[in-house]
Amino acid sequence: MERIKVEKLLINYKTLEKFKHFKSYGNQELSMLEDLESNIVENDSESPFYGIYFGNNLVARMSLYKVKAKYDAYFEPSQDYLVLWKLEVLPDYRGKGYGKALVDFAKIDNLPIKTNPRINSQGFWEEMGFQKANYEMERDLGENPFIWMPTGVQEKLKD
Amino acid sequence: MERIKVEKLLINYKTLEKFKHFKSYGNQELSMLEDLESNIVENDSESPFYGIYFGNNLVARMSLYKVKAKYDAYFEPSQDYLVLWKLEVLPDYRGKGYGKALVDFAKIDNLPIKTNPRINSQGFWEEMGFQKANYEMERDLGENPFIWMPTGVQEKLKD
Numbered sequence: 001m002e003r004i005k006v007e008k009l010l011i012n013y014k015t016l017e018k019f020k021h022f023k024s025y026g027n028q029e030l031s032m033l034e035d036l037e038s039n040i041v042e043n044d045s046e047s048p049f050y051g052i053y054f055g056n057n058l059v060a061r062m063s064l065y066k067v068k069a070k071y072d073a074y075f076e077p078s079q080d081y082l083v084l085w086k087l088e089v090l091p092d093y094r095g096k097g098y099g100k101a102l103v104d105f106a107k108i109d110n111l112p113i114k115t116n117p118r119i120n121s122q123g124f125w126e127e128m129g130f131q132k133a134n135y136e137m138e139r140d141l142g143e144n145p146f147i148w149m150p151t152g153v154q155e156k157l158k159d
Numbered sequence: 160m161e162r163i164k165v166e167k168l169l170i171n172y173k174t175l176e177k178f179k180h181f182k183s184y185g186n187q188e189l190s191m192l193e194d195l196e197s198n199i200v201e202n203d204s205e206s207p208f209y210g211i212y213f214g215n216n217l218v219a220r221m222s223l224y225k226v227k228a229k230y231d232a233y234f235e236p237s238q239d240y241l242v243l244w245k246l247e248v249l250p251d252y253r254g255k256g257y258g259k260a261l262v263d264f265a266k267i268d269n270l271p272i273k274t275n276p277r278i279n280s281q282g283f284w285e286e287m288g289f290q291k292a293n294y295e296m297e298r299d300l301g302e303n304p305f306i307w308m309p310t311g312v313q314e315k316l317k318d
Contacts, residue, residue, distance in 0.1 A: 026278045026303040031294035048296060065300055085301025116301055119185045135190035137207060141224055142244025142275055144185040 004101040009049040018058040060098040062087040076154045081112040103128045110150045116143040163260040168208040177217040183245045219257040221246040235315045240271040262287045272307040
């Protein structure tokens with residue numbers, strides 16, 4: 001099997017054009033485009049996105065952001081953790097391990113991870129070793145939190 | 160046209176059974192069911208859900224939660240605001256004003272409202288007077304925030 005390469009994506013017009021092929025194109029991408037157009041950010045500045053190219057096509061992507069330990073409401077002991085969102089593989093490229101490659105990439109630093117999967121993708125997240133977090137309304141509101149924990153980390157219990 | 164009545168929904172087995180007809184049935188509902196089964200909450204306790212019945216069928220629902228002013232990162236001046244999520248009308252009952260009736264209900268207290276719509280429902284939210292919020296990554300992460308503001312309230316500007 002070919003090696004799948006996960007790359008950090010830079011904010012530029014080419015990347016933002018490729019983002020339009022993804023279903024979850026929304027406020028975040030529009031905001032990046034506006035920032036680029038109004039020179040609030042420079043071309044090729046860093047983005048929270050990571051992706052996989054197949055030839056010239058961006059076929060999979062995700063966003064990752066590290067939340068500082070003092071804001072951690074999910075894990076015990078409290079620590080820096082990653083929020084993962086907008087994981088998406090283009091329809092023609094599914095079933096080839098690209099989604100798993102992105103999630104494996106997120107796990108490399110061995111930090112706990114939290115995501116908010118679409119209801120119909122929960123099976124995928126369980127295969128990736130994630131588990132349903134205990135839902136707490138004040139914290140989770142409209143989210144459907146799933147978490148992954150490296151060895152030695154536990155889910156934070158309710159007070 | 161008949162009057163549409165929006166009701167506060169109580170947590171009980173009957174309501175939770177009806178929730179299974181909604182696509183967004185996830186962690187939140189499962190957690191409510193577990194709390195009920197293990198007697199952590201009493202039958203008929205309060206829930207954040209509001210709904211519309213047509214005969215004996217729950218045909219539309221939403222969740223509402225009031226966030227305190229000190230946590231407000233969206234509005235100027237900072238104030239209590241509502242988060243609205245899981246707005247959903249069952250397929251056979253769409254186009255009859257049930258969605259609008261729920262949103263109008265949320266507006267009654269004249270507090271600003273924030274929601275995180277699915278990408279393909281943004282048109283509906285714009286019809287309801289909501290607007291795309293300026294996306295801020297550290298605050299919004301995987302969200303696609305849309306906001307509604309009563310007279311005298313503005314969107315908080317970036318620092």
